[in-house]
Amino acid sequence: MKVFPNIKVAVDAVVFGYKAKELSVLLIKRGVQPYKDSWALPGGLVLENESLEQAVERELQEETGVTIDYLEQLYSFGKPGRDPRNRVISITYFGLVSPNHFKLQADTDAADVKWFSINELPDLAFDHDKILNMAKSRLQSKLTYQPIGFELLNTEFPFSDLEHLYQTILNQKIDRRNFRKKILSFEILTETDKIYKPESGRPAKLFRFNQQKYKELQENGFHFEIKFA
Amino acid sequence: MKVFPNIKVAVDAVVFGYKAKELSVLLIKRGVQPYKDSWALPGGLVLENESLEQAVERELQEETGVTIDYLEQLYSFGKPGRDPRNRVISITYFGLVSPNHFKLQADTDAADVKWFSINELPDLAFDHDKILNMAKSRLQSKLTYQPIGFELLNTEFPFSDLEHLYQTILNQKIDRRNFRKKILSFEILTETDKIYKPESGRPAKLFRFNQQKYKELQENGFHFEIKFA
DNA sequence: GTAATTTTGTGTAAAATAAACACTAAATGA
DNA sequence: TCATTTAGTGTTTATTTTACACAAAATTAC
Numbered sequence: 001m002k003v004f005p006n007i008k009v010a011v012d013a014v015v016f017g018y019k020a021k022e023l024s025v026l027l028i029k030r031g032v033q034p035y036k037d038s039w040a041l042p043g044g045l046v047l048e049n050e051s052l053e054q055a056v057e058r059e060l061q062e063e064t065g066v067t068i069d070y071l072e073q074l075y076s077f078g079k080p081g082r083d084p085r086n087r088v089i090s091i092t093y094f095g096l097v098s099p100n101h102f103k104l105q106a107d108t109d110a111a112d113v114k115w116f117s118i119n120e121l122p123d124l125a126f127d128h129d130k131i132l133n134m135a136k137s138r139l140q141s142k143l144t145y146q147p148i149g150f151e152l153l154n155t156e157f158p159f160s161d162l163e164h165l166y167q168t169i170l171n172q173k174i175d176r177r178n179f180r181k182k183i184l185s186f187e188i189l190t191e192t193d194k195i196y197k198p199e200s201g202r203p204a205k206l207f208r209f210n211q212q213k214y215k216e217l218q219e220n221g222f223h224f225e226i227k228f229a
Numbered sequence: 230m231k232v233f234p235n236i237k238v239a240v241d242a243v244v245f246g247y248k249a250k251e252l253s254v255l256l257i258k259r260g261v262q263p264y265k266d267s268w269a270l271p272g273g274l275v276l277e278n279e280s281l282e283q284a285v286e287r288e289l290q291e292e293t294g295v296t297i298d299y300l301e302q303l304y305s306f307g308k309p310g311r312d313p314r315n316r317v318i319s320i321t322y323f324g325l326v327s328p329n330h331f332k333l334q335a336d337t338d339a340a341d342v343k344w345f346s347i348n349e350l351p352d353l354a355f356d357h358d359k360i361l362n363m364a365k366s367r368l369q370s371k372l373t374y375q376p377i378g379f380e381l382l383n384t385e386f387p388f389s390d391l392e393h394l395y396q397t398i399l400n401q402k403i404d405r406r407n408f409r410k411k412i413l414s415f416e417i418l419t420e421t422d423k424i425y426k427p428e429s430g431r432p433a434k435l436f437r438f439n440q441q442k443y444k445e446l447q448e449n450g451f452h453f454e455i456k457f458a
Numbered sequence: 459g460t461a462a463t464t465t466t467g468t469g470t471a472a473a474a475t476a477a478a479c480a481c482t483a484a485a486t487g488a
Numbered sequence: 489t490c491a492t493t494t495a496g497t498g499t500t501t502a503t504t505t506t507a508c509a510c511a512a513a514a515t516t517a518c
Contacts, residue, residue: 005277007238009318048234048316052307076305076320078281087277089238091305178477201494202484229477430465431513458506475504
């Protein structure tokens with residue numbers, strides 16, 4: 001006979017930030033069993049009258065104080081036993097924050113929330129490593145066919161920031177000239193009249209991603225795509 | 230104060246079949262309220278000890294008797310109010326069946342299960358139209374970057390079947406010569422020594438998708454991709 | 459059994475895109 | 489003023505994509 005169980009529904013988020021040629025992920029330290037004191041993805045149970053997106057945003061706010069600039073659903077995990085105590089289905093999300101928001105708010109306990117470099121991750125609770133890997137793959141592939149890289153940069157950025165972001169996240173060298181030519185050919189960047197002064201080297205023009213323009217182009221069948229040699 | 234609700238977890242599936250230049254979807258007629266007598270996607274609540282995939286396969290078996298050849302997760306829907314009575318989170322799946330399985334089993338009540346042409350869909354219960362549209366988009370885009378079209382064809386098929394499948398599903402004309410050249414250049418098809426005799430016209434060689442070969446290529450960085458003029 | 463019809467099968471030339479590649483310019487610091 | 493660092497820029501070659509039309513093998517109609 002069928003048993004209709006009391007399955008719990010949770011959301012978890014993999015939130016990426018990027019700064020100084022380094023990709024980071026936002027994690028929290030669990031305060032309760034199971035996996036007490038382990039690091040885990042921020043998340044929690046969905047409440048009665050909120051949407052899944054609202055749940056993610058609420059949990060992120062409560063647990064980390066971080067404001068999210070881009071959020072999309074990633075995947076749902078529901079294998080029995082992934083939480084050792086209850087049956088929990090987790091709907092996971094993929095988030096990006098700009099450097100402005102890439103910091104922890106003062107009112108959260110800093111010991112329990114931390115940005116980790118993607119290259120120095122601790123062991124994670126539950127199946128969160130699997131979720132994180134999926135998110136990383138998503139970020140990498142999405143970078144090549146949607147202009148989401150800009151979500152990880154300041155509103156105005158020198159071109160080289162974009163270049164380095166691609167190189168860092170995709171973990172491969174790219175030809176600067178060809179990359180610049182390609183991106184500029186899309187005509188989705190606006191050149192500002194501002195100048196960025198690096199610590200050393202020649203100053204650079206600042207660019208801005210023109211979302212408006214992108215949407216227009218998109219409606220006319222334009223398809224963002226970056227490939228590499 | 231927070232209320233942890235008894236949210237129900239369901240799975241629903243959008244299953245596509247293809248035959249004679251027509252794309253179809255598998256629907257069931259609801260026997261109970263709400264939306265009694267409306268057509269809906271096959272699906273139902275997840276049981277205590279089954280995975281989400283098992284739940285989908287079980288529901289499809291129970292409700293339609295159809296065997297699925299390809300299954301992947303589509304998206305999760307959880308907006309409050311999408312089911313007028315309970316809070317139900319639905320994890321939706323996207324399935325494909327080959328022409329062999331593109332029929333209803335005798336032991337299901339034929340009046341309650343039906344394949345509908347994608348061009349002649351009835352009104353659907355809940356938010357199932359939204360789910361179906363998302364599945365259709367997924368099918369269309371996936372067709373261009375993964376060799377899933379073969380799941381909708383017989384194991385051995387004349388080349389023109391593939392051609393027509395792409396034209397039908399993507400709803401656009403393609404150049405036969407360029408298409409054939411492209412697909413054959415991937416070297417993922419094996420030419421059999423069998424001949425297909427159409428009702429009229431010149432007989433055609435039968436091909437077979439070489440999954441083995443595809444996986445090998447994939448591991449060496451090969452990336453399936455079909456574009457159109 | 460000949461002609462009309464249907465579908466399969468095939469190549470080449472032109473155009474567009476992607477890849478490879480290196481030096482000068484503008485700033486800072488030694 | 490020299491060394492160092494990062495920004496900025498074009499051309500040539502190779503590769504990929506597009507456009508395009510006719511002959512071959514079967515069936516059907518006359």
